[in-house]
Amino acid sequence: MKERSDRSLGKLIQRTLQAGIGLCLTAFAIGFFLRMSGSDGAGSFLRAGAFLLIMTPAARVAMLAYGYGRAGEYRFAAASAAVLVLLFISVLL
Numbered sequence: 255m256k257e258r259s260d261r262s263l264g265k266l267i268q269r270t271l272q273a274g275i276g277l278c279l280t281a282f283a284i285g286f287f288l289r290m291s292g293s294d295g296a297g298s299f300l301r302a303g304a305f306l307l308i309m310t311p312a313a314r315v316a317m318l319a320y321g322y323g324r325a326g327e328y329r330f331a332a333a334s335a336a337v338l339v340l341l342f343i344s345v346l347l
Contacts, residue, residue, distance in 0.1 A: 263321035270317045274310030278303050312341050 285299030319334035 270313050278306040
């Protein structure tokens with residue numbers, strides 16, 4: 255049962271990272287094409303892409319906390335939650 259849980263947690267993290275990178279690249283591509291066409295909205299897409307790039311590791315840590323909590327590994331879930339809180343504090347400062 256533990257091996258299946260580890261495998262599903264790995265797939266969850268893989269999908270989270272793929273989604274984050276995919277969204278980031280999409281926002282960067284839209285921003286790039288808008289910039290090349292001379293549109294004024296390019297900057298917001300480029301900022302959104304940078305924000306998504308920064309938030310992708312935070313999403314990974316959140317998925318780790320969720321996966322460990324679901325698997326009953328409460329110490330690891332608490333450690334992941336603490337790392338997530340520290341990440342958000344560092345963003346605010």
